[in-house]
Amino acid sequence: MxxxxxxxxxxxxxxxxxxxxxxxxxxxxxxxxxxxxxxxxxxxxxxxxxxxxxxxxxxxxxxxxxxxxxxxxxxxxxxxxxxxxxxxxxxTGTAGRIRIGFAASLALTVLPELLRAYRTRYPGVDMEIREMTTAPQVAALHGQTIDVGLLREPPDGEQGLAVEPLLAEEFVAVLPAAHPLAARRVVPVAALADEPFVLLPRAAGTTVHDRIIDLCRERGFEPRIGQHAVEWQTVSALVEAGLGVSLAPASIRRIRLRGVAYRRIEPDTARTVVGMSWRSDDPNPLVARFLETARAARSGAGADGPESRTRDVLG
The missing domain is CATH 1.10.10.10 (Winged helix-like DNA-binding domain superfamily/Winged helix DNA-binding domain)
Structure with a gap:
């Protein structure tokens, strides 16, 4: 033959x-x-x-x-x-399918710009996008059901995974528009001591939840959590309904609700990190091209853009 x-x-x-x-x-x-x-x-x-x-x-x-x-x-x-x-x-990483996990809150920050940049560079690549919180993304990376994870507070020291930060966000106060503190441009965290809080449950984002709790404890009080919500959009909606106040990543300001005021806080030193993670031994050229695109988008984000007050781009 x-x-x-x-x-x-x-x-x-x-x-x-x-x-x-x-x-x-x-x-x-x-x-x-x-x-x-x-x-x-x-x-x-x-x-x-x-x-x-x-x-x-x-x-x-x-x-x-x-x-x-x-x-x-x-x-x-x-x-x-x-x-x-x-x-x-x-x-060469210019065709095929890449599977990307993302935290829901990233739809308010890096996700749209990053996906648009990747689609422009590599129109021949199919993207499979999956909304997942941090812990399921880590499991999916280990299980090889996603190729790249876009996470809030990516875990450090996770065996077999590489992690790279993309940006760090400050926190803002989320208040009902009619709340007396909404008249201020900057809200002291200590002024929220007597307010009921609307927060994500700790299981939905351990590190960001703990950062918010620590912010309050550093100002001398334990936040009284009145409601939990698993998405930041729901947090804003419950605040608008008058069920409490919140502290949240600054990108929440993109959720524009008429009855909600977003204000800078004092102190404003706390940050929540957004990053990407992938299998450190993954030879897939699609992953390499995606990481290159993300790095280019990060380095191209200047300090004069509309989000300049709500994020610090990490070098």
């Missing part, structure tokens, strides 16, 4: 001869002499079991078997060519 590459050569020779219907011209197109061309056609005819060309003095024509084989031969050659091209593009 011929090797696969020889079978492809025979199909290629057959299609060229079928188009030219002249051994001399076909051999010239193929860059070979006429005898090797004739040999390739004979071997293919032996496989088929019937002549593919009607050879008569002064003319050559396809037989019924040749007419039947021609479209199949063209499809086979096209599929191989397409597969080779797809393999080359996948090998």
């Amino acid at each position: 011929d090797r696969p590459e020889l079978a492809l050569q025979q199909l290629h020779a057959f299609t060229v001869l079928a188009e030219e219907l002249h051994f001399g011209r076909a051999a010239e197109r193929l860059g070979i002499a006429q005898p090797p061309l004739s040999q390739q056609i004979r071997r293919l005819e032996l496989k088929v079991g019937h002549p593919l060309f009607d050879r008569r003095p002064g003319r050559i024509a396809l037989t019924a078997a040749g007419h039947e084989l021609l479209p199949a031969a063209r499809r086979a050659l096209d599929e191989v060519a397409g597969g080779l091209d797809a393999a080359r593009r996948a090998g």
Whole structure:
């Protein structure tokens, strides 16, 4: 049995001869002499079991078997060519599918800009986007069901995973618009001591939850949590309904509710980190290209943009 590459050569020779219907011209197109061309056609005819060309003095024509084989031969050659091209593009990270996990709050910060930049650079790559909190993203990275995680407070020292920060956000006070403290431009954290709080449960984001609790404790009080919500949008909605106040990453200000006021806080030293994580031994070029895009987007974010007061880009 011929090797696969020889079978492809025979199909290629057959299609060229079928188009030219002249051994001399076909051999010239193929860059070979006429005898090797004739040999390739004979071997293919032996496989088929019937002549593919009607050879008569002064003319050559396809037989019924040749007419039947021609479209199949063209499809086979096209599929191989397409597969080779797809393999080359996948090998360079310009085609294929990348699976990205993201924390819901990142839809308010880096996610839209980053995905847009990646889509612009690599339009041939399919992106599978999955909304997940931090712990499930870490598990999915270990389980190889996602390729990159975009997380708030990515874990340090997680075996087998690499972590890189993208930005750090300050915190803001989230108040009902009619609240007396909403009249201030800057709200002291200590002024919230007697207020009921609306917060994410600790299980939804351990580190950011603990940062908020520590902010309050540093000002001498333990926050009284009246309501829990698993999304920052719900936190804002419950604050608007008058069920309490909150401290939240500054990107929450993109959730524009008429009955909510977002104010800077004092002290404003606490930050929540947004970063990306991936398997440290992953050779997938799609991951490498995504990381490059994220780094370029990070380095291109200046201090004069609309979010300059709500985030510090990490170098």
